[in-house]
Amino acid sequence: MNINKKMLELGSKRSIIREIFEFGKIRASEIGKENVYDFSLGNPSVKPPKKVDETIVSLVNNCNSTALHGYTSATGDLEVRKAITNNINKRFNVGINENLIYMTCGAAASLSITLRAILNEDEEVIVFAPFFTEYRVFIESAFGKVVVSNPLEKDFQIDLADFESKITPKTKAIILNSPNNPSGVVYNEQTIKGVCQILNKKSKEFGTEIVLISDEPYRELVYGDINVPYLMNYYNNCIVCYSFSKSLSLPGERIGYIAISPKLTEVKNVYNAICGAGRALGYVCAPSMFQKVIKECLDCSVDIESYKKNRDLLYNSLVKLGFNCIKPDGAFYLFVKSPSNDAFDMYEKAKQFNILIVPCDDFGIKGYCRISYCVAYDMIERSIPAFEKLAKVYKLN
């Protein structure tokens, strides 16, 4: 059958992360689960807040079930959007209202809808390496072109000179992800101000409007006194793509939202285009019950201390063994440089000691692996001797 080749290719190509995960399951059946150190997936390892479960029970027991499970309006339940608006304004004081919120099935849907709403064919979207690999899929499916901006390798902040050189009259949007998957880096205020200054300068020079898309499913996962700038406060043409997948440990429930800055140029049209893209992609009426659940849980958070404990053990141990790691301030990923500068080589060698990590060449920068530390603390403890063996193979220290 003459089906769509691009979609066939996309669906047939297995993601390396999934492949590693499947390998881990096979290996566990051969040598025992406790002897496999699977750091491949970004699936939250801490429980959702208790209030999530309590709210579900209360909704099921006390609500009219046809209303609870029925359609909401396409853009999301009005009361839910109002609650989100209040939460955003209370925290970031941006003067947003419920007519600028669109409820979605998580950040993936938020990004797909936003890109489809704003892009015309062949317009460019700048992404900052290292970047979440699905960006490529979302951008190209919206008929756009991916342009990669390189980081400063010393701290993985954005290389502003490189970024400026990548902006052309065809640049329609940039996607910023902070805290970052896969580096764990939080872009500091100086970096954000630099990016926004360049956006304003280049938009003026080219007579264009460039949209800043903030992909922030990890906003709440930061360790210590770290400020994650809210980008609407720094740039007018800003759209936030948010998700509760990580902040409330609800990735399988598929719930998030798009928030549009009230200062965005032609804001009403952009919101209508978001509604149009949601409609075209079939992303209308996000999961009804979970809209109502998150409304009651906007002030809740997960057990960040567990992630921090994991980060500290893993980071300190690997640095002590001589690995070159970027210290993550947020998310739950550790980005490690392959001692041979070859990500696949490190991935293969680690595999020999049953350590499963992700080679990250597809994330836009060569020679690094990602270690997801959203895992049980005792698995990290058990894995340290295996990392020691890996360090010996590379003659570190």
Ligand code: PLP
């Ligand atoms: N953006 C980034 C950077 C991610 O890491 C992920 C998921 O891991 C997503 C978006 C998609 O999140 P969601 O599960 O909410 O669709």
